[in-house]
Amino acid sequence: MNVCVIGLGYVGLPLAVVLARSGHRVRGVDTDSEVIRSLQSGNFPGLEPTLGFLAGEVTASGALVPSNSTAAADVFVVAVPTPLRRDHRADLSRVAEAMDAIAPCLEPGNLVVIESTVPVGTTERMVAGLLEKRPDLASPEGRALFYSAHCPERVLPGRILEELVGVDRVVGGTDPESTQKAVSFYSGFVKGTLHATDAxxxxxxxxxxxxxxxxxxxxxxxxxxxxxxxxxxxxxxxxxxxxxxxxxxxxxxxxxxxxxxxxxxxxxxxxxxxxxxxxxxxxxxxxxxxxxxxxxxxxxxxxxxxxxxxxxxxxxxxxxxxxxxxxxxxxxxxxxxxxxxxxxxxxxxxxxxxxxxxxxxxxxxxxxxxxxxxxxxxxxxxxxxxxxxxxxxxxxxxxxxxxxxxxxxxxxxxxxxx
Ligand SMILES: NC(=O)c1ccc[n+]([C@@H]2O[C@H](COP(=O)([O-])OP(=O)(O)OC[C@H]3O[C@@H](n4cnc5c(N)ncnc54)[C@H](O)[C@@H]3O)[C@@H](O)[C@H]2O)c1
CATH class of the missing domain: 3.40.50.720 (NAD(P)-binding Rossmann-like Domain)
Structure with a gap:
C-alpha cells in the first residue's frame, strides 16, 4: 500500500520506518525543511537507538521517501504535535494543517488515521472539516466515502521502535467500517493485540x-x-x-x-x-x-x-x-x-x-x-x-x-x- 505519514518526529519517523520495513511504500512528510534535508542526506537524528541505521536503509532502498508535501496515498497517518496552549487548551493547528494538506489528495476508500493525541471528538470534527472541503467525498446521505480513525500511540521514548510493534493498541473508527479498515492496516505490523472501539x-x-x-x-x-x-x-x-x-x-x-x-x-x-x-x-x-x-x-x-x-x-x-x-x-x-x-x-x-x-x-x-x-x-x-x-x-x-x-x-x- 501507499502510506503517507505526516509529521516525522519522535512518533512519525519510527512509524514511517516500521511501515517501510513491513512492505509499504511510504512517503514521510514534514513541514520542517531541516528534517527533510537531513533525512535526504542520510544524516539521521539520534532520537532512538538503531533508528538512524534503519531509516538509512529504507530511504536508500526508496521504501521511505522524505518530502515536504503530502501526496495521494491509500492511507494517511497524522503524527504532528498537539501542544498545550497558554490557556490549557489543545493547540490543534498542526492537525488542521495536516488535514488541509490531505484534503486535495483524498480519494474514496482511503483511510485517514490520527495518531496525535487529541481531545475527545477531534477525529469526528476533522472528518467533518474534510467533508466541508471535499463535498464530493460524501454519499447522498452525507456519510464520508473515506475511512477515518484514531489510533493513539503508547510508545516510551528510548524504546519506541520495539513498543510501536509490540504494545497493544486501541483502534477507534468514526464508524464500524472505519474501525475494521484501521484494524486491518495496523494488523500488518503490530504484534500486540489490537483492541477495536470507536474514535x-x-x-x-x-x-x-x-x-x-x-x-x-x-x-x-x-x-x-x-x-x-x-x-x-x-x-x-x-x-x-x-x-x-x-x-x-x-x-x-x-x-x-x-x-x-x-x-x-x-x-x-x-x-x-x-x-x-x-x-x-x-x-x-x-x-x-x-x-x-x-x-x-x-x-x-x-x-x-x-x-x-x-x-x-x-x-x-x-x-x-x-x-x-x-x-x-x-x-x-x-x-x-x-x-x-x-x-x-x-x-x-x-x-x-x-x-x-x-x-x-x-x-x-x-x-x-x-x-x-x-x-x-x-x-x-x-x-x-x-x-x-x-x-x-x-x-x-x-x-x-x-x-x-x-x-x-x-x-x-x-x-x-x-
Ligand atoms: N513523543 C512521544 O513519546 C509520544 C507518545 C505518544 C503520543 N505522542 C503524540 O504524538 C504526536 C506527535 O508527537 P511527537 O513527539 O512525534 O512530536 P515531534 O515534535 O517530535 O514531531 C512532530 C513533527 O511534525 C512536524 N510537523 C508539524 N506540523 C506539521 C504539518 N502540518 N505537516 C507535517 N509535519 C508537521 C514537525 O516539524 C515535527 O518534525 C503528539 O500529538 C504527541 O502528543 C507522542
Missing amino acids: RTAEMCKLVENASRDVSIAFANEVSMLCARMDIDAGELIGLANRHPRVNILEPGPGVGGHCIPVDPWFLVESAPREPSLIRSARKTNERKTEWVLGRIREAASRFENPVIACLGLAYKPNVNDLRESPSLRIARRLCALQTGEILVVEPNIPRLPRALAGFPRCRRSGLEEALKEADVVALLTRHREFEGIEGRIPAGKIFVDPNGTIHDGVEEGKKRS
Whole structure:
C-alpha cells in the first residue's frame, strides 16, 4: 500500500520506518525543511537507538521517501504535535494543517488515521472539516466515502521502535467500517493485540492513561510534601507503606515532565470542563511540587553568602536527553532567573547548555567532579545513572537536595556511604 505519514518526529519517523520495513511504500512528510534535508542526506537524528541505521536503509532502498508535501496515498497517518496552549487548551493547528494538506489528495476508500493525541471528538470534527472541503467525498446521505480513525500511540521514548510493534493498541473508527479498515492496516505490523472501539473512546483512552499516571505521581508528591512538613523521611515512609500487599505508592520527584503526562490531562479537562476535579487537582499538585523543590533548593542556598549550586540532570527522566516539559530544567532556569547564585549544570546526555539557560551569565556547564568540588548546594534533579550513589559523596559543610526536595547535610570524611 501507499502510506503517507505526516509529521516525522519522535512518533512519525519510527512509524514511517516500521511501515517501510513491513512492505509499504511510504512517503514521510514534514513541514520542517531541516528534517527533510537531513533525512535526504542520510544524516539521521539520534532520537532512538538503531533508528538512524534503519531509516538509512529504507530511504536508500526508496521504501521511505522524505518530502515536504503530502501526496495521494491509500492511507494517511497524522503524527504532528498537539501542544498545550497558554490557556490549557489543545493547540490543534498542526492537525488542521495536516488535514488541509490531505484534503486535495483524498480519494474514496482511503483511510485517514490520527495518531496525535487529541481531545475527545477531534477525529469526528476533522472528518467533518474534510467533508466541508471535499463535498464530493460524501454519499447522498452525507456519510464520508473515506475511512477515518484514531489510533493513539503508547510508545516510551528510548524504546519506541520495539513498543510501536509490540504494545497493544486501541483502534477507534468514526464508524464500524472505519474501525475494521484501521484494524486491518495496523494488523500488518503490530504484534500486540489490537483492541477495536470507536474514535471517541480511543481518544479518551489515551487521555485517561496519562491522567491516571499523573494522579498516581501527584499522590506520591503530596505524600512527600506532607512528610517534609512532619519531619518524616518520605523515602522510608513510602517504602514501609508499600510493604502492604495492596499499596503501591510511586517514587516522588520534582514534578512531572515529558511530552505527554503534563499535557494530556488538560485535554480531558477541555473535553468536559466541569467534571475533572481530581485530574485538575493532580495536575496542580505536580506543578506545585516543582515550585516546592525550587523553594527547598533556595532555602538550602540561603545558608551561604555567595552560593554555588550544582544542578545534576536537566532531562525530564533518567538516562535520556529529552528536555520537553522537564521540571528539572524549569528548576534550573528559575534558579538562574531568581539570581539564587552561581549555577553549575551537570547534564551528561546533552553536549551544550540548552537555549533556556544559555542567556544567564552566572550559569555554566560543568563536569560532575568539578561541581562536587565547587558547589555549596548539590541538587540532584534527574537520577541519571552517572549520579548513582552521589548522596554519599557530598562533603561535610555542603548541602545535598534530593529530587524529592529533601535536604541532607554533607557527610564527614570517614563516615561516607559507599
Ligand atoms: N513523543 C512521544 O513519546 C509520544 C507518545 C505518544 C503520543 N505522542 C503524540 O504524538 C504526536 C506527535 O508527537 P511527537 O513527539 O512525534 O512530536 P515531534 O515534535 O517530535 O514531531 C512532530 C513533527 O511534525 C512536524 N510537523 C508539524 N506540523 C506539521 C504539518 N502540518 N505537516 C507535517 N509535519 C508537521 C514537525 O516539524 C515535527 O518534525 C503528539 O500529538 C504527541 O502528543 C507522542
